[in-house]
Amino acid sequence: MNTPVQYLKGVGPQKAALLAKLNITTIGQLLEHYPRRYEDRSQLKRIAEVFDGQVETFYAVVTAVNEVKPRRGLTITKVRVNDQSAEAELVWFNQPYFKRMYKPGMQLIVSGKVERRFRQIQITTPEVEFLSPGDDSLHTGRIVPIYPSSENINQQFLRSLIKQALESQTKIVENLPDEICKNYQLLNRTSAIENIHFPGSMALLADARRRLVFEELFYLQSGLLFLKKKHQHSGIGVKHGPNGEQLLAAQKCLPFSLTDDQQQAFREIKDDMEDSTPMQRLLQGDVGSGKTVVAALALVKTVENGYQGALMVPTEILAEQHFHTLSRMLAPLGIRIVLLTGSLTKRVRKEVLDRLSNGLVDIVIGTHALIQEDVVFQQLGLVITDEQHRFGVNQRALLQAKGNMPDVLVMTATPIPRTMALTVYGDLDVSSIRQMPPGRKAIKTYVANKDMHERVYNFVLKEVQAGRQAYIVCPLVEESAKLEAQSATQLYEQLQATTFRTVPCGLVHGRLKPQEKEQVMQAFYQADIKVLVATTVIEVGVNVPNATVMVIDGADRFGLAQLHQLRGRIGRGEYQSYCILLSDSKNPDTKERLDIMSQTCDGFVLAEKDLLLRGPGQFFGIRQHGLPDLKIADIVKDIEILLEARKAALRSVNIPEHVNLLRPELAVRFGEKFRQMFCN
Template identity: 50%
Template sequence: MKLSDSVQYVKGVGPKMKEKLGRLGIHTVEDLISFYPRRYQDWTKITKMEDLRPDEEAVIYGEVADIRKIMPRRGMTILNVLLTDGTSAVTLVYFNQPWKEEQFRRGMHVLAYGKIEYNYGKLQLSNPEIEFVSPEELLTFQKLVPIYPLTEGIRIQQMRNMISFALDHVEDLVENLPEETLASQHLMGRLDAAKAIHNPVSWEQQKEARRRTAFEELFFMQAGILLLRKKRRSHVMGIKCAPSGQLVRSVLHQFPFTLTEGQKQAFTDIENDMEGLVPMQRLIQGDVGSGKTAVAALALAKVVENGYQGALMAPTEVLAGQHYRTFQEFYKGLPIHVAYLSGQTKTKERNEILKGLKEGDIDVLIGTHALIEEDVVFAHLGLVITDEQHRFGVKQRKALETKGGYPHILVMTATPIPRTMALSIYGDLDVSSIRGMPPGRHPVKTYAIGSPLLQRVFNFMGREMTAGHQVYVVCPLVEQSEKQDLASAVSVYEELKTRIFPMFHVGLVHGRMKNDDKEQVMRDFHDGKLNLLVATSVIEVGVNVPNATIMFVYGADRFGLSQLHQLRGRVGRGSAQSYCILYSDNRNEVTQLRMKLMCEIQDGFLLSEKDLLLRGSGEFFGYHQHGMPDLKAADIVKDLPLLEDARREAGKAVDRGMDFKEELSHRFGGAFFKKLYKE
């Protein structure tokens, strides 16, 4: 039996069971073997009967004192087996299993596991799992029983039997890690680990089996990424720029601020990349307001100084237009011709821009998805920058990058995560992190409130708007109930507009509006025509409205910490003190902890780490990473040290010339494999 065989080849799997296993994502023998336990019952921790509490699971050990079978009515039997350990007694109860009586004798010793119940004035276990273990054997008895996340119609023992059969009969579960790695990391063999993770004899063995299995997943993830990077570096000759000269220095001189240490280091990384022979592929991650745009402006000035053009693509017109205005200020009076292109650009102006691009008269083009249209042709594209890169699909980013030969690539994100994880999540990109905030930025005061304080907050909003400031009000949007959420947001908008703030201009933006209408509302808020903006979805990342001083979030418990921090970053951009108010009546312990963390922590990197620990990496990222294999045993958050070890070992293997073609093809699938071996 092979790993790729259908699960129907496993004993006990008929058509109906095959269908049930399919609901768990189990289709092949390999799927079955890699369906790992969610937890384990520890049969080595025995609770004295006098210490038992109802509704708790427990392991007990005692001597059989009495055996009684009763038949309360025709067709029904109840077997009661009384166990005692000298401190108290517990009755094992079996319904309609008369044959069980033959297994027990007075005086024998039994180990039993189950949920403690208190019925008819006595403690009992209904249909418990049992082991017959003598007092002598108990001294060395060790057993951890695997528990799986099952679906209806599959019993736990059936799953254990099917997995056990598969492990005993599979032929090609052979070693796939290099011998050097196994030795240096002190790892179990692959087959031994698979057997031990499903049936460990001790916690130590379980821990080692999981470590081996998780390491294997992370090792091949890293090997794929490193091989992709190796291919890029060895097969492609990029644009080698000269050291930064007068133009870059002039831009630096025109900044109305001094670069932070984080910005300086990020630009040094970019300079080193652009002055090398290999095209830059770098991710700049920085907290909201950390100054990524200034670094991007320097990178674009550098490529222009070397005779090439640059492009910056942003996900929305509001954000792209904001970048355009910012760059015009940064480059004022300097020989850098900046143009702006979007879906709203008039035909005559668009044709002039396309002509200027093709002839090389335009140095920097800033815009939206309009940049990737077929008729947008650059004379000498040398640098492509994507802002908030997670908002674009892989094909969209690629479409812009291929408008040059092998241009330098810079992507930016305001959702910071631990650097080691970023190396995995963002594939073959090098990572720079901008820590710290520019001087003069006031921390945003953050408060978590419930219904009793709502009216006071509305009064406060009114005072802020009367003083000339603006307010965001965000309502959560969950895909499963989009209509309901939209209705909720509309009712919030109507209430604020007609009853609470009739004297102010209130706007509404939501996902079901046409893009043009949505952009217009956002533009009106940006231009100060609206005092208050209600939004169903997250306010466009990066939009800069310095006059906005309050971010009010309805249903704050329905956002992750990183999302809440992104929202908070929409305010605090001007000289006035700003506030973030998180509204929720959810008293759940985890919710309260998240609200407390938001009120206490301003650092986005630290918050994202807390968010990952609270929510897990899958929920945090919210979408399947392109080309990344699923992780079944490893957890990128909890296994960061293991990830670092795996990356280091994968690097050594790749340096030795190993390519793992078959393994990577199997794990990564067609798209990634083609990118690595075919292109």
């Protein structure tokens, strides 16, 4: 399975390089390059039998190729095909190179949406496969796999190569314990791999997929459970004492009572901290639900026990916000708090690091700057990462490694659906805050098209004149901070010259220098700025209770989670708040997403909807730095298999014979960085 794919017949250096772009370099990776869909070509329709408006697949022969240019800038390529029952026309717009690809007499398999026009059958932009004499057994007359491919690696080549790879394997090694295969009635791995590529029937294909989905999720769950066990048995962690006077004083200083959910979450954190097993807990709660207060109490608890606390956040704006909030709350208790970000001068940074290593700092709040090598703690007792989805597994581990097995709390305002909590955060215990603080009014959310710009901005002006403040957020034009800044600047200048010419406005985006950004934000906090034009740098951590309007320009460019985060910047005070989503998109998926936003403010409901709409891809791979990508499983559709796989993994990680089988496979799936973590 580890043999380079270049050893297969027909794969020279050029093809090997093209396959590498599809992440295929070994025979094992080739066999795990699973089909994205299948076509049942055992009973192909004749052209005369296809239905209007349906996606159909049929065999045909090219009879003529034509190109027309009805007007300047438009080229239409037409390929006429026939199968003796009827004719059809294949059509492409402004893709003249297709004319060179087709010649009369060529045999094709055609798939696409059928349109019957004036008794003529037409298929626009079809998916076409070219057949050669002798290839029928793999490419027609059976259930045929359709793979993710590229322009230079076609379907026939992939099928032939995978067939050759399967025939070269005397036996594919079984990687699941026999007991599990028997208990869950799973196909053996050899049959599963063969039938996922070249299924003997639809029933065998379903069995093959179930086996491979189970295997993938079983190993993901096993890896996370090993990680959890390692945390639990890694030795004696920090054992905090019962709540003391400083913590009681901090609770008395709060200008409000904790909600039931906040109290329950803090009880769970307190119990973990008072145990000698290092805490590994996720605290999830909706935007504005009061996670920061719970985190602050946990930090006070570690300080009164003689330890230091660290809070790591993804942006400098959020770090500064937390620093100001916690300083106001905790400084009167004699707790020493410092800020550590990348924008500190060398002199100030050195001073902070010296105080930290000498134990003259109780709590440090910072960005990624906290995990740099020269950051040393005297005695780190609690590590908190906020907005955990912005960090990876490795970054979390690096901060934890700054102490001797400190307690770890990770927080997110992007609630995790149950399926995600079992996968991405399967190594953590989970606490949830669903209640909102009393007195909060639900934010009224509206979707408007850009023709209503003037009305929307006049509404903002009316709110400002009533003493309130507002945000206007520009979309991320593309992955370019420069273009994003230009977009924000352009809108800012336009509004200052028109609707808001008498209103103090501010501009903030990612290309501003930290000091400039801080000045603008401070002016907005103090209400010197009434309307803040911004990019998504204000997505997290900005807390201005007087802000009651959030206008999101180009709302169709954002996902549900990000829209909800942005909306969470308002609705934090006593006044009614309004979120207006501006979009001209006609895309039905976009319309559904924006409609969901207008119907609910519950982040937990939105998280489930977001997962269903967009799939789990964003939660894996690069975003999480270390979890293996899912190649076949879909944790939304395969939730029942996920629960079965988790049940099997919970049993297997405690059976020595199973563990011996799992370890080498986990090392391969989770990578070298995790070999030590899972295998020691």
